[in-house]
Amino acid sequence: MQICVIIPAAGASTRYSIESPDLMGSPRSKLDEDLGGKTVLQRSVELFNTREEVHQVIVAGPHADEAFAEFSLRHADRLSLLGATLVRGGPAHRYETVANALKSLDESCTHVAIHDAARPATDPALIDRVFDTAKSHPAVVPGVPVSDTLKRVESEPIEDAGNADPLASILGVGTTHSLHRIHETIDRTHLMQIQTPQIFERELLLRAYKQDNLTSTDDAGIVERLGEPVVVVEGDSLNLKLTRQGDLPLLRVIMGVKAKGQRPTHKRF
Numbered sequence: 001m002q003i004c005v006i007i008p009a010a011g012a013s014t015r016y017s018i019e020s021p022d023l024m025g026s027p028r029s030k031l032d033e034d035l036g037g038k039t040v041l042q043r044s045v046e047l048f049n050t051r052e053e054v055h056q057v058i059v060a061g062p063h064a065d066e067a068f069a070e071f072s073l074r075h076a077d078r079l080s081l082l083g084a085t086l087v088r089g090g091p092a093h094r095y096e097t098v099a100n101a102l103k104s105l106d107e108s109c110t111h112v113a114i115h116d117a118a119r120p121a122t123d124p125a126l127i128d129r130v131f132d133t134a135k136s137h138p139a140v141v142p143g144v145p146v147s148d149t150l151k152r153v154e155s156e157p158i159e160d161a162g163n164a165d166p167l168a169s170i171l172g173v174g175t176t177h178s179l180h181r182i183h184e185t186i187d188r189t190h191l192m193q194i195q196t197p198q199i200f201e202r203e204l205l206l207r208a209y210k211q212d213n214l215t216s217t218d219d220a221g222i223v224e225r226l227g228e229p230v231v232v233v234e235g236d237s238l239n240l241k242l243t244r245q246g247d248l249p250l251l252r253v254i255m256g257v258k259a260k261g262q263r264p265t266h267k268r269f
Contacts, residue, residue, distance in 0.1 A: 001135060003199070004056040004109035005048045009041060009071075009117035010063060010089025010097040030118055030242045032074065036257025040242055042078055043120035043255070048113075048197075049082045053131060055108055057082070059117070060089035060101040095214045095222060102209060105202070112205050114219050115197040118242040121254045122197070126236045130197055133233050138201040141220045142235035143192035150188055153180035194218060195235045204228060 009031055031041040038046075041059070048054045059079055061071040068088055079086050087104050090096020098114060105112065111134055115122070126142055133140045157178040198219050200208075208223045216222045220230045238254050240247060252259060 001053055001111055001131070002055045002109050003051075003053050003111045003113050003131065004058065004105050004202075005054055005113045005115060005197070006098060006101040007041075007044055007057065007059045007084075007115055007117045008089060008094055008097040008101070009059050009061050011094070011117075030248075033242070033248055034260040035120060035252065035255060037260070039075070039078075040120050040251075041075060041117055042082070044115065044117050045079065045082050045084050047115070047120070047122055047124070047127065049084060051127075054113075056106045057084040058101045058104055059084050059086050060097045061086055063089050063091045063097075063100075093215075095209075095216060095219075098219060099209050099214075102206065110202055111199055112202055113197045113199040116241050119196055119239060120242070121251055122195075122239050123236050126195075126234075126239060127197060129233045130199055133231065134199045134201075137229075137231045138204050139199075139220065139223050139228060139230040141194050141198040141218070141230060141232055142196070142239070143194045143232040144235040144237050146188045146191040146193055148188075150186035150191070152183045152186055154183050192232055193235070194220065194232070195239050195241075 031039060033040050035043050045057060045059065049057050059075075061075070062068045072086065076086055085104060087101055090098075090100055102112070113131070130140050130142055157180055159179075196218075200219065200223060204223060204226075205219065208219075208226050208228075211222070211225060214222055216225075224230055240251055240254060242248060242251055249259075
C-alpha cells in the first residue's frame with residue numbers, strides 16, 4: 001500500500017480570525033499559530049512525511065493569486081524541506097480544494113488519505129488504525145461516539161432584549177450573545193463524530209470526485225453518494241481540530257508544548 005496524503009489548507013479561518021485578529025486587526029490564520037516553535041500546518045504535515053507507507057504529501061493552499069503568494073511566502077520553504085508539494089486549492093469549497101490536489105497525485109499511489117490541516121495532534125496510533133484497516137476496506141474514517149445532547153435550532157437568531165446595554169449600543173460595542181430557539185432534540189443513538197485522516201482506494205476516490213454537484217463536509221460523504229460502504233474505526237477524543245481561539249491552549253496541553261514566550265515589556269516596541 002502506497003499512500004498519498006492530501007492536506008487541504010485553503011480555508012480562510014473565518015471563525016478563528018474573528019475571535020483572534022492579529023495586532024493590526026487583520027484576519028489571523030490558525031495554521032500560523034505556534035505549537036512549540038512550529039506552526040500548526042507544519043505539525044500536521046509532520047504527522048505523515050516520515051511514515052514509510054506515505055509516498056507523497058500534498059498541501060493545497062489558497063486559490064486566489066494574492067492569497068496563494070502570501071501563503072507560499074510563509075510556508076513554501078518549510079514544506080519543501082519536509083518533502084511536501086504545495087498546490088493551489090479551490091476557490092470556495094473544501095471539495096474543490098481536494099479536487100485540485102487530486103490532479104497532482106503520483107501514479108505510484110494506491111490510496112489517498114485526506115487530513116485536516118488544523119488537526120495537528122493526531123495520535124500515531126490512530127493513524128496506524130486507519131491505515132491498517134484500509135488494507136482490507138476501500139474507505140475508512142475514524143470516529144468517536146457523540147456523547148453530548150444534540151439540539152437542532154431555528155436558523156434565525158433572536159434578540160436578547162432583556163440584557164441589551166443601551167450605552168454599548170451607542171458606542172458600537174457588542175455585549176450580548178446570539179440566541180437561538182430550540183427546534184428539536186436529535187436522537188444521538190448510533191451517531192458518530194467523524195475525524196481525519198480519512199483514507200480511500202485511489203480509484204474509488206477519483207470516481208467519487210467525478211460525480212456532479214459535489215456537496216459534502218467531508219470526503220467520506222462524497223464516496224457515500226456512490227453507494228459504496230465506508231467503515232468507521234475508533235477515533236480519539238484528543239484528536240482536536242483547531243477551530244476557535246479557545247482550542248489553542250487545549251492543543252498545547254495535548255501535545256505537551258508551551259506557548260511562544262513573550263518578549264520583555266520594554267522590548268515589545
